[in-house]
Amino acid sequence: MNSVMYLAWRSLSSRRSSTVLTILTIAISVLLLLGVERMRTQAKQSFANTISGTDLIVGARAGQINLLLYAVFRLGNPTQNISWQSYQKIAADPKVAWTVPISLGDSHRGFRVLGTNTDYFKYYRHGSKQLLAFSQGGEFENMFGAVVGAQVAKKLGYSVGQKIIIAHGISDQSFNRHKNSPFKITGILAATGTSVDHTVHVTLEAIEAIHRSGKPAVNMSKQAQKEKYRPSQITAFLLGAHSKMKIFVLQRQISTTKIEPLSAILPGVALQELWSIMSIAEQALFVVTVFVVIAGMLGMLSTLLISLQSRRREIAILRALGARATYIVALILTETVFLTGIGIIVGAALLYLLIGVFAPMVRSQYGLSLELSMFSSSELYMLLYVQLIAIVVGVIPAISVYRQSLTDGITVRAY
Amino acid sequence: MKKFILVLSCLWAVSVNAQQVTELSWEDLIPETERQLLDLWERQLPTDENFSNPIASELGKVRSNLDGKDIKIAGFVIPLEGDEEQVFEMLLVPYFGACFHVPPPPANQIIHVTFKTGVKIKDLWDVVYVSGKLQTKTSINEFAEVAYSMQGLSIEEYEE
Numbered sequence: 001m002n003s004v005m006y007l008a009w010r011s012l013s014s015r016r017s018s019t020v021l022t023i024l025t026i027a028i029s030v031l032l033l034l035g036v037e038r039m040r041t042q043a044k045q046s047f048a049n050t051i052s053g054t055d056l057i058v059g060a061r062a063g064q065i066n067l068l069l070y071a072v073f074r075l076g077n078p079t080q081n082i083s084w085q086s087y088q089k090i091a092a093d094p095k096v097a098w099t100v101p102i103s104l105g106d107s108h109r110g111f112r113v114l115g116t117n118t119d120y121f122k123y124y125r126h127g128s129k130q131l132l133a134f135s136q137g138g139e140f141e142n143m144f145g146a147v148v149g150a151q152v153a154k155k156l157g158y159s160v161g162q163k164i165i166i167a168h169g170i171s172d173q174s175f176n177r178h179k180n181s182p183f184k185i186t187g188i189l190a191a192t193g194t195s196v197d198h199t200v201h202v203t204l205e206a207i208e209a210i211h212r213s214g215k216p217a218v219n220m221s222k223q224a225q226k227e228k229y230r231p232s233q234i235t236a237f238l239l240g241a242h243s244k245m246k247i248f249v250l251q252r253q254i255s256t257t258k259i260e261p262l263s264a265i266l267p268g269v270a271l272q273e274l275w276s277i278m279s280i281a282e283q284a285l286f287v288v289t290v291f292v293v294i295a296g297m298l299g300m301l302s303t304l305l306i307s308l309q310s311r312r313r314e315i316a317i318l319r320a321l322g323a324r325a326t327y328i329v330a331l332i333l334t335e336t337v338f339l340t341g342i343g344i345i346v347g348a349a350l351l352y353l354l355i356g357v358f359a360p361m362v363r364s365q366y367g368l369s370l371e372l373s374m375f376s377s378s379e380l381y382m383l384l385y386v387q388l389i390a391i392v393v394g395v396i397p398a399i400s401v402y403r404q405s406l407t408d409g410i411t412v413r414a415y
Numbered sequence: 416m417k418k419f420i421l422v423l424s425c426l427w428a429v430s431v432n433a434q435q436v437t438e439l440s441w442e443d444l445i446p447e448t449e450r451q452l453l454d455l456w457e458r459q460l461p462t463d464e465n466f467s468n469p470i471a472s473e474l475g476k477v478r479s480n481l482d483g484k485d486i487k488i489a490g491f492v493i494p495l496e497g498d499e500e501q502v503f504e505m506l507l508v509p510y511f512g513a514c515f516h517v518p519p520p521p522a523n524q525i526i527h528v529t530f531k532t533g534v535k536i537k538d539l540w541d542v543v544y545v546s547g548k549l550q551t552k553t554s555i556n557e558f559a560e561v562a563y564s565m566q567g568l569s570i571e572e573y574e575e
Contacts, residue, residue: 041499044499045498045499047499048497048498048499049498049499052496053496055495128496128498128503129496243562244495244506244525244527245522245525245527245562246522247506248508248519248520248525249519251519252518252519266493266494266495268493268494268495268496268497268502268505269493269494269539271494272494272536272539273539276538276539
């Protein structure tokens with residue numbers, strides 16, 4: 001057995017260029033297969049983990065996916081804001097247990113700014129009903145307090161007590177940075193793996209203040225500040241009901257209210273709808289990657305078959321030296337195992353390299369966190385299938401070698 | 416293999432409880448006295464401007480004699496909690512789209528189902544059978560409402 005492996009290895013390394021190319025073909029198809037699988041599962045995971053324990057999300061009238069995307073994942077922009085009055089009215093309903101207001105539209109050095117109140121830290125849940133935790137500091141102490149997500153603090157090197165400036169609009173190169181509004185970081189949140197990590201949280205009053213002209217009254221008393229900068233509108237709010245049985249009634253009330261056109265969505269239902277839309281793209285991508293793997297396998301098959309032509313003499317000599325036909329078959333099969341095995345290793349290495357290089361960009365552009373995690377069982381199964389298919393494919397050249405008679409290679413041809 | 420485990424776990428559940436699983440319809444969940452009111456509710460138009468819904472709040476009494484029964488019921492799933500693969504907490508309702516277009520179902524036409532180990536849901540517009548132990552306990556909040564909840568055991572596709 002060892003001699004077969006040794007011979008296969010030497011044989012492959014003597015045909016270096018075609019071997020390297022075959023390995024690369026397989027590596028790239030494996031990279032694509034794993035990459036698509038990883039994007040798919042991690043995108044789903046980070047979406048599913050971002051919201052938990054919330055019964056309804058309420059915003060201006062919009063499709064449920066749109067509302068879910070901008071209110072929870074900070075993707076896209078809200079269609080319209082909702083008035084503070086209608087928020088107050090719905091929040092006061094006896095069926096409502098808690099609400100968390102959300103005000104979006106500003107940015108800080110490429111990170112989204114979210115205006116809210118301290119209820120956010122009390123009621124917003126992620127993962128499996130986990131509350132947010134502070135890794136440093138705590139909630140807002142006054143109107144100009146800011147709480148930053150783990151990635152914001154890490155990337156911008158922020159610490160508690162530091163002063164920052166918040167701009168109006170999402171672009172980083174915003175011309176109208178609100179230089180007059182000095183914010184002080186009061187807390188840094190522990191990492192969650194969700195969009196919270198990339199968010200700067202400030203108070204609703206502060207959002208109101210940076211949108212008004214003039215220097216904000218920083219030195220006013222807390223109460224006076226609250227009075228002066230009472231928010232006039234918010235983007236959306238999260239809502240928890242006292243009883244799950246009342247979710248539908250509340251939803252009906254909110255979406256048929258005559259105060260202003262509002263939408264209330266159930267996060268679980270909206271996510272499910274998102275999955276079903278995504279699944280079409282997922283399946284298309286999966287089919288494409290399967291074909292890429294097949295193309296890689298065919299490439300390997302053709303190089304093996306071509307090499308057999310030029311190796312007639314080599315094989316005939318092996319047979320003449322006493323190697324059995326089964327030995328030759330084992331040799332060819334071992335070569336395919338080597339080629340795909342190395343291809344898989346190279347492909348996986350490329351995947352980790354690419355994730356390492358591009359993960360920060362993907363995170364800041366699409367809010368999707370790709371992690372350098374170990375292989376999942378489904379990924380391992382995929383790799384196993386690739387290896388098994390390669391062995392099956394390898395049977396074809398192995399059989400054609402088996403059929404070549406001993407004399408075939410050593411007889412001098414007359415023509 | 417999965418099906419086999421499912422069947423086994425169902426068998427186990429049945430043998431432990433030593434009780435028959437009754438298949439219920441949604442109408443079985445409504446007390447006799449309320450069945451006429453339901454027609455009225457179905458005809459109610461969605462014009463509630465003043466933020467109240469008198470008929471729906473009158474409806475929704477539960478049949479407490481169903482408490483603790485092992486039942487099987489067909490309905491539509493409204494997922495509440497879950498991860499990327501599974502659902503752990505859901506509402507089961509008698510018709511699709513309970514969350515839009517139509518007046519909300521009364522409280523006794525909603526079952527709050529929790530699964531200790533999550534279940535996979537394929538499509539929201541598929542009818543599924545959910546089996547488990549029905550409870551009519553008072554939910555733990557200041558309103559002390561009585562409603563149907565279920566400790567879900569299994570979920571299976573509905574066949575005509």
